[in-house]
Amino acid sequence: QKDGSAFAEDKASWTMTSTWPDSLELIEIDRHWVELVDQIAGDDIEIKFFAGGTLMPGGEVLDAAEDGSIDASGDWPGYWAGRDPAFSPLASHVSMFNAVDYMNWIYEWGGLEFYEDLYGKYGLVYLPYGIANAESGFRGQTKIPNLEKLEGKRIRLSGKAQGEVLEKLGASQVTLAGGELYQAIERGVVDAGEFSMPGVDYKAGFAEVSKYWATPGWHQTASVYGVMINKKSWDALPESVQTKLKVAAQANMAWSLAWTERRSTEGAVNFKKNGVDITRYPEEDLQHIQDVANEVVLSSACEDKLTAEIYYSQVSYLNHYSNWRDLSAPYNLSRVNDNLPSLDAIEKCM
Numbered sequence: 001q002k003d004g005s006a007f008a009e010d011k012a013s014w015t016m017t018s019t020w021p022d023s024l025e026l027i028e029i030d031r032h033w034v035e036l037v038d039q040i041a042g043d044d045i046e047i048k049f050f051a052g053g054t055l056m057p058g059g060e061v062l063d064a065a066e067d068g069s070i071d072a073s074g075d076w077p078g079y080w081a082g083r084d085p086a087f088s089p090l091a092s093h094v095s096m097f098n099a100v101d102y103m104n105w106i107y108e109w110g111g112l113e114f115y116e117d118l119y120g121k122y123g124l125v126y127l128p129y130g131i132a133n134a135e136s137g138f139r140g141q142t143k144i145p146n147l148e149k150l151e152g153k154r155i156r157l158s159g160k161a162q163g164e165v166l167e168k169l170g171a172s173q174v175t176l177a178g179g180e181l182y183q184a185i186e187r188g189v190v191d192a193g194e195f196s197m198p199g200v201d202y203k204a205g206f207a208e209v210s211k212y213w214a215t216p217g218w219h220q221t222a223s224v225y226g227v228m229i230n231k232k233s234w235d236a237l238p239e240s241v242q243t244k245l246k247v248a249a250q251a252n253m254a255w256s257l258a259w260t261e262r263r264s265t266e267g268a269v270n271f272k273k274n275g276v277d278i279t280r281y282p283e284e285d286l287q288h289i290q291d292v293a294n295e296v297v298l299s300s301a302c303e304d305k306l307t308a309e310i311y312y313s314q315v316s317y318l319n320h321y322s323n324w325r326d327l328s329a330p331y332n333l334s335r336v337n338d339n340l341p342s343l344d345a346i347e348k349c350m
Contacts, residue, residue, distance in 0.1 A: 012045040012237060014071035016227070019058040019079060022051040024178070025200055025263070029130035029225050030074035032259075033252040041244040045237065047072070062228065066122045071233040074130075076225050077115075081160045086118055086306040089314060092220045094165050094293040095286075096340075097314065099133040099222045099257055100333040101321075106224075107250070109317040114310050115226070125234040129249035130225030132260040135217035136201050136267075139210035140185050140192025145279040147288060150214075156181050156193030162219045164296045165289070178204075185209045194219055197260055198267025207274040215280050218289050221335070225256070290339050297341040302349035312346045319343065 016034065020027035034049045052058045061073035062080055078091030097105070105111040106128055119126035144150050151170035157163055163173035174190050184190045186209040194217065195201050227249070234242065272278070281289075297315075301308035318340055325332045 011043070012233075012241070014045060014047045014233060015050070015055075016047050016072040016074070017050045017055045017061055017064075017070055018052040018074035019061055019076060020052045020074065021058070023204075024052075024196075025203055026130075026196065026225070027051060027074070028259070029252070029256050030227070032255060033074075033129045033227065033248055036248040036252055037245060040248060041241055044241045044244070062122060062124075065124055065228045065230050068230050068232060070230070072227050072229045074225065074227050076223060078159055078223075084118065084121075084306070085160060085300060085304045086114075086310055088159065088161050088300070089307065089310045090115055090118065090224065092159065092162075092223045093314075094159075094161050094296065095218045095221055095290050096293065096297075096318075096335075096337070097222050098335045099131045101318070101335065102131055102222050102224050103253065103257070104321065104334070105314060105317045109320070110313055111317075114306075114313070118306065119228055120231075122228075123231050125229040125231055126226055127229070127246060127249040128224055128226040129252040130223075130256040131253050132197060132223045132225075132256065133264070134222065135194060135196055135220040136198050136264075137213060137215040137217040137219075138192040138194055139201065139206050139213050139276075140190065141188065141209070141211050142191040143212045143277065143279065144192055144214040146282055147285045153191040154189075156184060156190045156195075157219060158194070159220065161293075161296050161300060164299070165219070165292050168292045168295070169289070182206065182209060197264045198271060199260070199263030199265075200267070202267040202270045207271055207276060211277060213271060213276050213278045215278060216286075218281070218286065218293075287339070290337070294339065294341045298345050298349070301341075301346045305350060308346055308349040311341065312343060312350060315340055315343055315346065 018027055018030045034047050037047055056064055064070045065073050076091055077087045081088040115126045138144055153171045154174050155171050156174045156176045157166055166173050176184055181193050181195055182205055297311055301311050321334055325334045
């Protein structure tokens with residue numbers, strides 16, 4: 001049996017926050033990981049978790065983790081694309097990966113190394129620990145049943161690649177904080193906007209101000225979440241404890257996929273009960289979106305070498321996995337998409 005006093009001296013104590021405030025249920029992905037760590041490594045480490053915005057603004061957590069002001073923070077990598085565009089494909093895609101594709105790529109097709117390398121530039125260790133499938137789509141007081149009706153509209157949309165695709169489709173990207181979207185829709189500042197998945201959207205009150213819902217969420221077909229950890233804090237842990245945190249991250253990712261899908265289902269049911277008019281883009285429109293998304297992948301790849309390397313790895317995975325995916329259809333897990341960016345074209349940008 002361990003000596004209590006000696007054990008207490010060895011126990012690590014971390015301060016962790018998140019990009020998500022209490023009002024946004026995505027914070028539950030962060031909390032669930034902290035709970036798992038407490039269950040399997042509670043004798044070795046204590047993580048004091050603070051909701052986003054309580055210690056510092058959400059946009060400052062990367063700097064705080066880098067300089068050691070905090071030990072760790074939950075995040076969505078796309079928030080840091082302004083620092084390095086390579087964060088974008090590590091966070092989400094326009095009309096490419098679904099959630100299972102990200103899981104496959106991260107754990108079995110070499111994707112994890114890209115997270116480690118990119119966050120490592122900032123003195124951070126990164127553990128992906130959350131995954132969600134496609135976001136809702138666009139909500140607003142303007143009906144957008146097809147791309148023709150999207151032209152000329154002002155759309156609240158997050159993401160660099162997402163905005164480039166939207167602009168090529170003839171609409172305008174409006175950048176707003178998530179907390180400002182409700183009033184922006186209510187007052188007609190934007191014609192429509194995207195926020196998150198149906199469960200998150202419903203809890204945020206968008207059924208109250210949005211008459212229309214344009215699906216599917218082609219702009220963000222999957223999302224990855226994780227925890228950035230100050231490298232000195234990480235290195236101070238015994239290897240056995242580091243392993244426990246990694247195991248907790250993998251378990252959390254599996255749970256998060258099921259949890260977000262359940263919450264999306266519940267949210268969709270609630271929007272239907274509220275009488276929201278739900279439309280779906282015609283198949284030919286989705287094919288055109290794919291063509292435009294492929295163009296943006298190639299242009300992004302040619303602007304940044306690491307971005308090119310990430311996209312090359314991701315498209316290579318899709319091509320490789322298709323050997324089994326297509327044989328197992330219609331019971332397959334990955335999205336079937338025969339219209340992918342050209343590997344040869346991406347390679348020329350590397």
